[in-house]
Amino acid sequence: MTNLLLYQRIARQLAEDIRRGVYRPGERVPSVRKMSQRLNVSHATVLQAYANLEDQGMIRARPQSGFYVHQTPALTAPTPDIAQVERPQLVTRSSIIAQVLSESRREGVIPLGAAVPHADYLPIRALRQYLSRVTRFQSARAFSYVFSPGYEPLRRQVAIRMRDAGVVVDPGEVIITHGCVDALQMALRVLTGPGDLIAVESPSYYGLLQLADLLGLKVIEIPSDPDTGISVEALQLAAAQWPIKTLVMTARLSNPLGGAMSDSRQKQLLEVAERFDFRVIEDDIYGELVFEQGVFKALKSQDRNDRVLYCSSFSKTLSPGVRIGWVIAGRYHDALQRLQTFSTYSACSVTQLGVAAYLENGGYDRHLRYIRQEYCSNISAYQLAVQRYFPDGTQMTRPKGNFILWVSLPARVNTKILHAWALERGISIAPGLIFSNTEQFNHCIRLNCGIPWSASVDQALQTLGELAARLCMEGAVVG
Numbered sequence: 001m002t003n004l005l006l007y008q009r010i011a012r013q014l015a016e017d018i019r020r021g022v023y024r025p026g027e028r029v030p031s032v033r034k035m036s037q038r039l040n041v042s043h044a045t046v047l048q049a050y051a052n053l054e055d056q057g058m059i060r061a062r063p064q065s066g067f068y069v070h071q072t073p074a075l076t077a078p079t080p081d082i083a084q085v086e087r088p089q090l091v092t093r094s095s096i097i098a099q100v101l102s103e104s105r106r107e108g109v110i111p112l113g114a115a116v117p118h119a120d121y122l123p124i125r126a127l128r129q130y131l132s133r134v135t136r137f138q139s140a141r142a143f144s145y146v147f148s149p150g151y152e153p154l155r156r157q158v159a160i161r162m163r164d165a166g167v168v169v170d171p172g173e174v175i176i177t178h179g180c181v182d183a184l185q186m187a188l189r190v191l192t193g194p195g196d197l198i199a200v201e202s203p204s205y206y207g208l209l210q211l212a213d214l215l216g217l218k219v220i221e222i223p224s225d226p227d228t229g230i231s232v233e234a235l236q237l238a239a240a241q242w243p244i245k246t247l248v249m250t251a252r253l254s255n256p257l258g259g260a261m262s263d264s265r266q267k268q269l270l271e272v273a274e275r276f277d278f279r280v281i282e283d284d285i286y287g288e289l290v291f292e293q294g295v296f297k298a299l300k301s302q303d304r305n306d307r308v309l310y311c312s313s314f315s316k317t318l319s320p321g322v323r324i325g326w327v328i329a330g331r332y333h334d335a336l337q338r339l340q341t342f343s344t345y346s347a348c349s350v351t352q353l354g355v356a357a358y359l360e361n362g363g364y365d366r367h368l369r370y371i372r373q374e375y376c377s378n379i380s381a382y383q384l385a386v387q388r389y390f391p392d393g394t395q396m397t398r399p400k401g402n403f404i405l406w407v408s409l410p411a412r413v414n415t416k417i418l419h420a421w422a423l424e425r426g427i428s429i430a431p432g433l434i435f436s437n438t439e440q441f442n443h444c445i446r447l448n449c450g451i452p453w454s455a456s457v458d459q460a461l462q463t464l465g466e467l468a469a470r471l472c473m474e475g476a477v478v479g
Helices: 002-019 032-039 043-055 094-104 124-137 152-165 179-191 206-214 232-241 263-276 330-341 349-361 364-389 415-424 455-474
Strands: 059-062 066-069 174-177 197-202 218-225 244-249 279-283 308-313 325-328 404-408 444-448
Touching: 002 043, 032 043, 043 059, 043 066, 059 364, 094 206, 094 415, 124 349, 152 174, 152 325, 152 349, 174 179, 174 330, 179 206, 179 244, 179 279, 179 308, 179 325, 179 330, 197 206, 197 232, 206 218, 218 232, 218 244, 232 244, 232 263, 263 279, 308 330, 364 404, 364 455, 415 444, 415 455
Parallel strands: 197 218, 197 244, 244 279, 279 308
Antiparallel strands: 059 066, 174 325, 308 325, 404 444
């Protein structure tokens, strides 16, 4: 009984330290040995205390590493408001987007802008081993063309992965692409022509806005909720007024808001698509990074009438550099395959073979479990820092997965100016103006939380908060 009370007291004290910020989300708590020596108790007693805290969801064990704080701190900052619908228009932000992206790639900056996972979260060593094996033992195939629709063993592995998204497909239905953007652009080229109107989420992935500009498409932005995803009600109203040809959206972990649609909302969306007869291109690039697996399925899983073209890639989970994506196009499969055959042939042969070998033997699911846990801890740490350092009135999202955080600052803060000031101090952010063709998000930023938490990241966020407070005080004009 004495030991039981003792481990409870240890657990209670450590829990209080976590709540007070002594140990922050993502940080390591004292090792079992150190805590045992500090308190002069047995290892077994400390392990009981840590097991108790694990049961409460406050800490998590990492193999061969120790115990880390997992508790999400109490967040008082509200979630951002949703956007307003504005009239369709041609994209006018491409030059601004290109400028911001170019500036953000400067050497020596802390990359809090681009949604690129840190190398520590990529299975680089394993990928290097499998790429080396295929170039050594399958050189004839690896250094030759692999024509559309792509390397069959890789398509088979993708088809297996799709089961986790709730989508049952044969390998023959999968087309391998040069990443997700390549899949999106081919889908848009098959479904639309210059002057057509497409609907996108608001705020939206800036790469999609650039694609629309390149293809001469008009865009109407549909408000998206940070929690539940795109507004089906707003989409229906827009479709009743304007001739939407295609909707491009994300059902699981939208970029940049991180919203995720329930099954019932997905069904409602597809009913609207049927009623107004438009196709849907689903961008599911973050789908495998949902923290609670099985809670959300891909929109394609609800598709009973072959209305959804599904696009994704391994850029956010394996490596952005391998450039392996895919599209499941249903009735448009042959059209996309013809387009690919006479343009890019297919993705790089070497990486197709290497990624296929890794997926067959490399422990991909184990890797996913690890990075989901890491990103969950990182999101919590970044949220707490934003809450601590940023001006009063700041709002932020509560993503259910991925590694990006959308932050809405007071309206007086022009984040284009904040972006420039931050770069001068070696910090890159993604200002809100590049995520919309409107002026609605000029006070917002997107933060990349796919960087391990560290003192330098904490200092960078503190600097951002100070700069934002300065812009608040100066009353900078938005836009």
